[in-house]
Amino acid sequence: MRKLLALKVDVDTWRGTREGVLPLVNLFNKHGAGATFLFSLGPDHTGRAIKRVFRPGFLSKVSRTSVVEHYGVKTLLYGTLLPGPDIGKREAGLLRQVRNGGFETGIHTWDHIAWQDNVVNKGNEWTTRQMQKAFDRYQEVFGEPPKTHGAAGWQMNEHAYALEKQMGMDYASDGRGSEAFLPCDATGRVIGVPQIPTNLPTLDELIGLNGIEAGNVHETVLACTEKPLPHGHVYTLHSELEGMKLLDVLERLILGWKAQGYELVSTRTLFEQLDVQSLPRLRVGMGEIPGRSGQVAVAFAT
Structure with missing residues (x-):
């Protein structure tokens, strides 16, 4: 059995696109690693995340992970005191450069803050509008x-x-x-395409807890990958974190995973190994996970 670990790169902001993506590309190329880059394709409205201060656990997470340091003051004003730059329009060439460099690309979102803060409680019309904007922009940028x-x-x-x-x-x-x-859905009816979820903890879920800091966080993540999974591990990283201040942490992880015998691949590579017909059918919903404020998409037995 091949030991596979997929690298999934979430690109949330304009700064993360401009400053964090190419260092990741260079690092992956240096180590012969594959990856999937998921891009935010519309306006950067990061500043509107201020409303999250009222969520349980959000302020403690901010204090642990130095949001201002990683995202920058200017980014935290986009969509409030500063207009939100249109990422897909401004950085179309860079996005194509990633695809042309041999990496898989896909959609992260149209407006990251609008989706993250609203989609759970929205209906089909709002959801369709957001996804169609991202779909159309992706096709405009990549020609497919x-x-x-x-x-x-x-x-x-x-x-x-x-x-x-x-x-x-x-x-x-x-x-x-x-x-x-x-x-x-709740009736057991399949409603979408195969899902390959992130199973490994992210750096912002670990740093600042239980004595874990940037200098040793890789040890905790590597302990989670000592044993391979039948469908492979999935690690989600962020261009704003691992692509910038925490790039050295990512390199330690890559070296550790290679020492463990893993092939570092795109999520598509994991998908291509699947026998889709034999996959379990699980009900999707929202639930809590350690280290993250609020709820995220998870699966439950039907």
Whole structure:
């Protein structure tokens, strides 16, 4: 059995696109690693996340992970005191450069903050409008339709799962979990494309807890990958974190994973290994995971 570990890159902001993506590309090329880059394609409205201060656990997470340091003061004003730059329009050439360099690309979102803060409680019309904007922009930038999607903030609703299938996507990586599955509604009906969830903890979920800091966080993550999974591990990283201040942490992880015998690949590589017909059918919903404020998309037994 091949030991596979997929690198999934969430690109949330304009700064993360401009400053964090190419260092990741260079690092992956240096180590012969594959990866999937999921891009935010519309306006950067990061500043509107200020409303999250009222969520339980949010302020403690901010204090642990130095949001200002990683995202920058200017980014934290976009959509409030400063207009939100249109990422897909401004950085189309850079996005194509990643694809042309041999990396898989897909949709993260149209407006990251709008999706992350609203999609769970929105209906089909709002969800369709957001996803169609991202779909159209992706096709405009790359000259072809997107084939994968990874939800911003791991936030989803049943309409979004269904739209991925309607839009012709092959698979998605929208939530958190331990194994690949087919997403179902409460009746057990399959409603979307195969899901390959993130199973490994992210750096911002670990740093600042239980004596874990940037200098040793890789040890905790590597302990989680000592044993391979049948469908492979999935690690989600962020261009704003691992692509910038925490690039050295990512390199330690890559070296550690290679020492453990893993092939570092795109999520598509994991998808291509699947026997889709034999995947478990799991009900999708929202639930809590350690280290993260609020709820994220998860799967439950039907």
